[in-house]
Amino acid sequence: MTWVNAIVQGVLLGGLYALFACGLSLLFGVMRIINLAHGDIAVLGAFLIWTLVHETSLSPFLATLLILPAALVIGYLLFVTLLERSLRAGQLIPLLTTFGLAIVIQNLLLQLYSPDVKSLTASAGSFTTSSWHITDQLSISALGALTLALAIAVLGGLQLFLGRTGMGREMRATAQDADTAALVGVDARAVYARATAIAVAIGFLAGGFMALRSTFEPSSGPTQLIFAFEAVVIGGFGSLWGTLVGGIVLGIAQTIGAEINPQYSVIAGHLVFLAVLALPRSGILAGRLARA
Amino acid sequence: MSAAPAGFRVQRWTRTSITSTVAAAGIIGLLVLVPLTLDANATQQLTSLLILVILAVMWNALAGYGGLVSVGQQAFIGFGAYFTILLTQQGWSPYPAMAVATLCAGVVAIPVSFLVLRLRGGQFAIGTWVVAEVFLLLATIDQSLGGGTGTSLRGLNVYSLGDRLTYTYWFALAVAAAVLAALFFLLRSRLGASLQAIRDDEEAAASLGVRVMSGKRILFVFAAIGCAAAGALTLANTLFIEPSSIFSVQWSAYMIFMVLVGGLGTFEGPIIGAVVFWFIQNQFADSGAWYLVGLGAIAILFALFLPRGLWGTVEQRFQLRLLPLGYRMRATAETTAAGDEP
Numbered sequence: 016m017t018w019v020n021a022i023v024q025g026v027l028l029g030g031l032y033a034l035f036a037c038g039l040s041l042l043f044g045v046m047r048i049i050n051l052a053h054g055d056i057a058v059l060g061a062f063l064i065w066t067l068v069h070e071t072s073l074s075p076f077l078a079t080l081l082i083l084p085a086a087l088v089i090g091y092l093l094f095v096t097l098l099e100r101s102l103r104a105g106q107l108i109p110l111l112t113t114f115g116l117a118i119v120i121q122n123l124l125l126q127l128y129s130p131d132v133k134s135l136t137a138s139a140g141s142f143t144t145s146s147w148h149i150t151d152q153l154s155i156s157a158l159g160a161l162t163l164a165l166a167i168a169v170l171g172g173l174q175l176f177l178g179r180t181g182m183g184r185e186m187r188a189t190a191q192d193a194d195t196a197a198l199v200g201v202d203a204r205a206v207y208a209r210a211t212a213i214a215v216a217i218g219f220l221a222g223g224f225m226a227l228r229s230t231f232e233p234s235s236g237p238t239q240l241i242f243a244f245e246a247v248v249i250g251g252f253g254s255l256w257g258t259l260v261g262g263i264v265l266g267i268a269q270t271i272g273a274e275i276n277p278q279y280s281v282i283a284g285h286l287v288f289l290a291v292l293a294l295p296r297s298g299i300l301a302g303r304l305a306r307a
Numbered sequence: 308m309s310a311a312p313a314g315f316r317v318q319r320w321t322r323t324s325i326t327s328t329v330a331a332a333g334i335i336g337l338l339v340l341v342p343l344t345l346d347a348n349a350t351q352q353l354t355s356l357l358i359l360v361i362l363a364v365m366w367n368a369l370a371g372y373g374g375l376v377s378v379g380q381q382a383f384i385g386f387g388a389y390f391t392i393l394l395t396q397q398g399w400s401p402y403p404a405m406a407v408a409t410l411c412a413g414v415v416a417i418p419v420s421f422l423v424l425r426l427r428g429g430q431f432a433i434g435t436w437v438v439a440e441v442f443l444l445l446a447t448i449d450q451s452l453g454g455g456t457g458t459s460l461r462g463l464n465v466y467s468l469g470d471r472l473t474y475t476y477w478f479a480l481a482v483a484a485a486v487l488a489a490l491f492f493l494l495r496s497r498l499g500a501s502l503q504a505i506r507d508d509e510e511a512a513a514s515l516g517v518r519v520m521s522g523k524r525i526l527f528v529f530a531a532i533g534c535a536a537a538g539a540l541t542l543a544n545t546l547f548i549e550p551s552s553i554f555s556v557q558w559s560a561y562m563i564f565m566v567l568v569g570g571l572g573t574f575e576g577p578i579i580g581a582v583v584f585w586f587i588q589n590q591f592a593d594s595g596a597w598y599l600v601g602l603g604a605i606a607i608l609f610a611l612f613l614p615r616g617l618w619g620t621v622e623q624r625f626q627l628r629l630l631p632l633g634y635r636m637r638a639t640a641e642t643t644a645a646g647d648e649p
């Protein structure tokens with residue numbers, strides 16, 4: 016039964032990883048950029064939400080919602096100031112500039128907030144500790160279920176956005192061939208800016224839920240980036256729902272590893288990732304139709 | 308050199324390059340004598356400069372010549388240090404242990420390369436990072452290596468402080484000279500040309516028959532060896548390591564900074580970048596997080612506004628080639644004469 020519980024907890028944890036992976040996957044899909052600062056941007060979001068909660072004693076959920084418009088603006092600024100120029104400069108430059116940005120964000124947070132660990136678990140009241148007890152050894156936490164539901168909603172929303180709206184169609188067209196899309200009047204610059212804004216907003220959302228679930232500190236970013244990336248690779252690059260599958264596989268690997276020995280949790284996830292990498296065709300869903 | 312059009316000849320060695328190659332060899336010769344004239348502290352400082360040079364040259368070999376941006380070279384830095392510890396625990400003497408650990412990193416890099424070289428661009432970058440995290444976790448889990456709290460290098464206390472620092476300096480100088488020489492000959496070989504073709508356009512290079520994978524693999528293994536040597540030297544220079552710092556991603560930040568400031572894809576650039584970084588580190592390392600904020604910001608500015616770095620810009624501006632790595636087209640006497648006629 017403890018194994019069943021480990022798997023269930025892994026699935027719930029996978030929701031959070033899928034949320035982290037979403038923004039990374041979107042930027043890669045649309046711009047072919049791997050944003051090495053994605054984890055640190057999410058952690059920046061967590062700190063901003065934490066500040067808002069502590070200054071106004073709002074509910075963390077409300078604070079997360081309120082921060083999202085700011086996230087869109089930050090994302091837009093990120094594109095205009097950094098990514099646009101990097102994109103024009105060749106393939107290597109976006110990696111170097113986003114890595115530089117990661118270092119800047121991480122150390123600014125360290126300077127402004129001190130290296131102490133923080134958490135929003137206490138501020139969210141009884142919700143973060145409530146859970147449904149299925150049996151003695153199996154329980155589903157309300158927060159975990161909400162995170163997973165949110166991940167599914169974000170992925171579904173993204174799919175609807177990309178599939179059904181004009182803006183989404185423009186985004187897919189630009190992702191496939193920016194020059195040809197420009198011929199029919201799609202402004203690639205605007206598309207890229209929107210994609211970055213959405214990616215940062217989803218990153219902040221993930222950061223907020225990470226802060227609700229556990230502790231975080233200025234140096235938490237790289238780990239989150241790595242988990243997000245592993246989820247994307249395990250699920251197969253370019254597949255939105257694959258991201259969810261990848262997140263869940265990673266989550267299960269970590270909880271099962273932790274069941275054996277708490278020290279093995281993270282390394283079990285890494286090993287699953289490396290095993291998937293060693294497969295003849297990377298990604299569990301690699302054969303599936305790729306989407307944005 | 309029959310490929311040159313009539314009236315031109317292809318030239319590798321120029322007067323400048325002969326002078327500077329001889330000068331470079333002379334400088335390395337002089338550097339051997341340095342610890343005999345300096346105190347222990349200065350020798351230790353110079354050793355850290357040499358370690359930085361090795362790291363910058365290795366990262367530049369990967370990114371500047373192979374187009375492989377790695378943020379996981381700390382995997383091999385840590386491996387070099389920890390394998391040295393492991394061997395000394397078995398009763399090895401430290402310096403031979405460092406040499407063997409360095410070579411072992413090359414062996415370990417081969418299977419690793421089969422995994423990470425399946426990834427390209429940014430995916431390769433994070434893939435190498437995951438490998439570094441796995442190495443870090445393995446070192447942390449292994450209690451015999453000191454676990455998370457770190458461990459120190461024993462066995463060097465048979466030497467006096469001055470001797471130890473001098474030997475470590477010579478070891479570092481030998482490694483730096485060796486990786487520079489290896490890179491120099493690598494770039495002059497057929498492989499050097501194919502690597503730069505891969506960096507510029509992988510598909511086009513492959514379509515012309517360049518063996519893309521083996522070229523990248525050779526670079527990856529080469530860089531692993533160099534970084535492991537730097538790790539072993541860091542251990543010998545400081546005598547104590549802990550997993551979270553020797554496997555820290557900050558090493559990658561330093562390497563990227565040095566190479567971007569010095570000049571990505573230039574031979575001399577990383578050396579200049581290492582010297583610049585060494586000065587900055589000595590001046591500002593005590594300012595804590597702001598220092599790293601500054602490093603990150605400067606790296607971004609260089610990447611965006613001066614992508615060729617300090618040396619690359621100088622090189623382009625003055626058409627300067629200090630080392631005979633490329634070829635130059637020179638008009639022969641008769642073309643010049645013919646061109647002068649009205």
